[in-house]
Amino acid sequence: MFFQAVTLFPEMFAALTEHGVSGRALRQGLWRFDTVNPRQFADNRLGYIDDRPFGGGPGMIMMAAPLQAAIGFARSRCQGDSRVVYLSPQGAPLTHRRVAALAQQPNLILLCGRYEGVDERVLQTHVDEEISIGDFVVSGGELPAMMLMDAVLRLLPDVLGDSRSAEQDSFADGLLDCPHYTRPAEFDGMPVPEVLMSGNHAKIAEWRLEQSLRRTLSRRPELLDGRMFSPQEARLLERIRKEQAN
Numbered sequence: 001m002f003f004q005a006v007t008l009f010p011e012m013f014a015a016l017t018e019h020g021v022s023g024r025a026l027r028q029g030l031w032r033f034d035t036v037n038p039r040q041f042a043d044n045r046l047g048y049i050d051d052r053p054f055g056g057g058p059g060m061i062m063m064a065a066p067l068q069a070a071i072g073f074a075r076s077r078c079q080g081d082s083r084v085v086y087l088s089p090q091g092a093p094l095t096h097r098r099v100a101a102l103a104q105q106p107n108l109i110l111l112c113g114r115y116e117g118v119d120e121r122v123l124q125t126h127v128d129e130e131i132s133i134g135d136f137v138v139s140g141g142e143l144p145a146m147m148l149m150d151a152v153l154r155l156l157p158d159v160l161g162d163s164r165s166a167e168q169d170s171f172a173d174g175l176l177d178c179p180h181y182t183r184p185a186e187f188d189g190m191p192v193p194e195v196l197m198s199g200n201h202a203k204i205a206e207w208r209l210e211q212s213l214r215r216t217l218s219r220r221p222e223l224l225d226g227r228m229f230s231p232q233e234a235r236l237l238e239r240i241r242k243e244q245a246n
């Protein structure tokens with residue numbers, strides 16, 4: 001996977017490239033990263049890359065030409081297909097399913113806007129999809145881009161070192177994750193659920209699945225809409241729903 005970020009703040013991406021699982025994987029060569037700063041493509045002496053919005057209104061808009069040139073340069077560095085993603089509150093919500101699809105791409109170019117946004121004409125001609133990480137506005141696309149990158153990188157082979165971790169993540173099976181515990185066995189007078197100390201791996205797995213179903217049903221019931229259930233999941237759901245009905 002070759003990630004490129006079109007960004008006015010390339011140094012922000014150190015959060016991913018110099019730290020944690022993603023930084024280690026980068027050093028191991030499991031993925032590649034580079035940035036392109038639109039300011040180097042400004043077609044004026046002072047490096048302007050934004051201007052006032054036609055029609056008036058607050059703030060500035062990023063101009064189309066420097067962004068188009070930056071995206072073109074990023075694409076020229078890709079071997080094979082590349083996909084351009086613009087991070088914006090107007091985009092389609094990022095879900096695990098979308099992350100898994102993006103993880104299949106060899107080259108992803110992430111366009112990070114600043115100011116009040118970017119000229120619509122570059123979105124219409126050079127962006128393949130718009131993605132939102134939530135219904136809120138932040139100062140720019142860089143943090144949303146890093147969240148998308150982190151979620152994608154966790155799904156790449158060998159990045160986590162233990163593939164079970166990604167499978168256990170919330171949403172990996174369409175359910176919220178179960179509760180987790182570690183030492184001490186009693187903390188602040190609160191014990192660890194006995195089943196987790198039993199050494200019975202089948203019972204532990206069933207307890208964890210039941211907890212995931214309970215948590216999903218109570219916190220995000222819409223995630224269960226249209227989802228297929230295994231016989232074990234259906235049995236556990238039936239038991240939970242009966243219990244809640246009484």
Ligand SMILES: c1cc(-c2cnc[nH]2)ccn1
Pocket residue numbers: 087088089113114131132133134135136137138139140141144
């Ligand atoms: C993706 C991008 C953004 C965003 C980009 N620039 C300001 N906010 C917000 C949510 N999801």
